[in-house]
């Protein structure tokens with residue numbers, strides 16, 4: 001049976017446009033948003049199941065405990081909770097046939113994209129892998145690529161889909177809302193979105209070869225970080241092997257992407273320890 005890994009984030013779900021909805025505080029808006037997220041997950045599970053596949057859902061946003069399992073239907077497994085190893089790709093390995101990025105968003109610094117950021121908006125300004133500027137989709141796609149698992153599909157706002165089409169030219173994209181700004185969008189009815197998601201998930205699971213995009217950088221992997229502040233870069237240099245290129249820019253080089261990806265988390269924790277909401 002084909003196993004499809006579905007990494008689900010929150011900012012790219014239809015109807016979600018504001019930080020108030022994505023769980024920085026537990027409120028009615030967040031509780032509603034979790035259900036919107038779960039219904040898009042249900043649509044993807046249904047499509048994958050109709051094509052004879054098993055959907056493994058990786059809850060990939062914030063606490064990684066957003067999708068309420070009780071409302072999910074069909075044949076699925078839910079990978080949830082923090083510290084599941086590979087962050088937004090927790091649980092993935094070479095046994096998977098493909099990956100779907102559901103509810104994804106553009107990288108930090110993208111104009112007119114809903115809640116654009118790259119993992120940590122308070123610390124990370126830009127990340128380049130082997131010279132190419134990347135966002136969460138590419139960073140996570142490298143994890144899948146490490147196991148030779150292809151990306152098949154991505155969903156989110158129109159600006160994000162345009163950006164991801166450039167990185168993954170063969171994949172299916174589903175636009176679920178039109179960005180009007182960083183925190184505003186024109187949203188279609190959710191049942192329409194769900195129908196589109198189900199059909200697209202079914203299509204890509206059926207025709208993996210047609211949509212497959214293996215995303216994998218050649219070793220050595222050079223990860224160049226631009227931090228929001230110079231002290232964040234300074235913290236990163238506490239890790240052996242990290243070179244400071246400029247006041248805010250650090251470089252880490254590795255032969256192994258998974259090792260580099262795990263250090264990415266260490267760097268973010270270090271940078272976060274010196275971040276200050278009034279001064280960044």
Ligand SMILES: [Zn+2]
Nearest residue numbers: 009105119136
């Ligand atoms: Zn995200």
